[in-house]
Amino acid sequence: MDNTAAIGKIVAQAGLLVLLGPLVTGFIQKLKARLQCRQGASLWQPYRDLAKLLRKGTVQSDSASPFFRAIPVLVLAATVTTTVMLPVLWAPAGAARLPMGDAILLLALLALARFLCAIGALDAGGAFGGMGASREMTVGLLVEPAMMMAVFSVAVAGGTTDLVHLAARRGMLPALAWQAPDLLALFAMLVLALAETGRIPVDNPDTHLELTMLHEGMLLEHSGPGLACIVLATHTKQIVILTLVAALFFPLGLAEGSEPLEIALAGGALFAKLFALATFLGLVESSYAKLRFFRVPQFLGLGLVCAFLALALRIL
């Protein structure tokens, strides 16, 4: 009974994350539009786009293998699975927590989704897909180890890689009080989040210029419901990254039980955190140009160095 209730809660908060994913994108788009003195599309536009794609038929390249059809579903599945590993509203301390996976599995699943996406892009045989895949894997190579290190720098102090435990303990453990390594790790995570969510200065999600694309280049061969799956996976990945940053560094307001007041407070805290982080992404995207592709490693190197320093400081 206890387990069923716990699983119910975990699934409920994971579902909430998937449902909110497109809204975060809609909010960033709206913010960007307002900063450019445009009215912009409605906050709900990403949901409408998904509904539109789901209604459409699928067109597939002749050179694509049958595996190509499975790619969107697998990418979505890998990404959605990560949502159960995060503290969204509840972070029960202690044994009440079921082992649903930890930060290592979360990052590995995101890497798997990236890999599948790249394989799909190569499978279809288009030139843009290949270029997008090659660039995305280059970025992945730099982002993934750095993100691991940033997460570990917190996990080392918390004594666990389970994100829910980490978040629940953060307020209690003196070792997890804000210290210099946290600042470095947070900075590293913010830099890496820009790359991981496919935003300026690393990638431009709004472009129609195929030659410049990273993530979008890999999606060009997908259409209809398959594209909807991948787009939903992209929205989900974005909110997962933001929630990960929030769980590691700002685990405030998370509920322990299921009192309505607690839940309401946790919901408010979740919105506030997502709002702040999405505003950060939107502001950066409106203030900078996209980097020259060969400058991206320098930019991500900054994240890598900070993550490394954070981990080294924590261990020493």
Add this chain to the structure above:
Amino acid sequence: MPPLHGLEERLASWAEFERGPRPQDLTVRLKRVEDVPAAVAELCAAGMALASLVATDEEATADRDLKLRYVFEPASHSLRPLPDMFVTLLASLDPARPELPSIAVEVPAANWHEREAQDLFGIVFSGHPDPRPLVVHDGWPKGLYPLRKRFAAGQRPPVEPGEEFPHLLVEGEGVLEVPVGPIHAGIIEPGHFRFSTVGESVLNLEARLFYTHRGLEKRIEGMTTIDAFHVAERVCGVCSVAHGLGFCEAAEQIAEIEMPVRARGLRTLALELERLYNHLGDIGNIAAGASYHYGTSAGLRMKEAIQQVGERLTGNRFLRGLLVPGGVRFDLSAELARSIEAAMAATAEALASLMERIENNPTVIDRLDTTGLLSLPDAIALGMTGVGARASGVDRDARRDHPHAAYGTASDLNVTVVTESDGDVHARLNVRAAEARESMRLVRALLASLPSGPLRVPMPEALPPWRIGLAAIESPRGAAIHWLRSDSAGRVDRYHLRSASYANWPAVPLAAQSSIIPDFPLVNKSFELCYSCTDR
């Protein structure tokens, strides 16, 4: 004609000379077509540059030949200040065997001109380094030359099974071919770009255009001046005023009509508004190429404001409908003049603010600097014109070098030509911004001192027969050369437009080869060339 002193003596053994088409121009009639390369070399040595190449089919006339007219204009520093004149080198070809030596190796600017004449007239340029078809695409029947007079414009030729176009192949380990277009993701016109790349660097780029060749030059033949004008005005959307004006000036030259001063002023006003909205939009497009969202929106916003005052002046967002052969159709009211004045003030402020933001944003500047380099010798060899040429240091502007409309008629209507020397995207952006400021100054000067007088003078229904009009107009993308000849009935016998984009397109692949693939859209947008001006 002091700058070209001695040219006539040097060419005397090969040619006859006459004045024309305009009183200050010179026409050199070659006795033998084999002498074309030698005569071209003499003209180039004298500091002239090829502006246009016009082929005409005169089989039905007394001459019974095909004629090629190499139109040259002064270009070299040694001739400065550049005199407003054209030298036309005239070669007569046997219609049964139209063949002559190519000059494309010595004069790269002639490359496309010769290939176009080869496709549309069947003229063979022996020794051309790249005789692949340019204008006609796969499937066009061999031996059918649409600009020959005996080709009936109404016919629908059968499509022959075409071979695949022989693109230049780059071979070697790791070389990847990336085909882009002709259908693109944005709302732009068709063009095929074939990149040969290793990793992200571009080894070679071939651009194939002319997917929507409309045969406008053929369509216009036999039309009355006014009908033909409407076609010429619509060659391209964003150069409507420039192309319309070029046709008008050529036709008015033939009809020997003196334009009233107020009409000249209003035409200049429209031309500058057109340049202004193009340059402002292009600045936004460069920002879009660098993914600098704020700049994109700011550019679009400024362009929109200018297009809206333009619509109030002409009734059309693309400023069509104001010009007409013989003058202009609408007057400028005092109220509208105040609106334009206000739009200039607002735009000047917005442009200054945008350029300041761009210059102070290191991420944007890093994208623009050293991207898409084009050297001065390359720009000169390709015969480039307009912003792209001036950003590489070519000090040419048809508004100063071939004064038209009201330019140069008053001291404050003298155009200050802006040049940069770096030849990169940043230089092209800076030239655009400076020219936009100069356009605003010219608009203000025009509004302040617009002379009164009639708006138009009567234009004869039929032009005087067999006369040539030649006009160079500085369109937003550079100098466009209009060549017009009337037939025996006073209608259009032949009209040829060498648009600025036509002259500049070959520079884009060259500039792209110094960049990486993801920078190509930025390089392309920094030239911002037009497809329809090319696919006439």
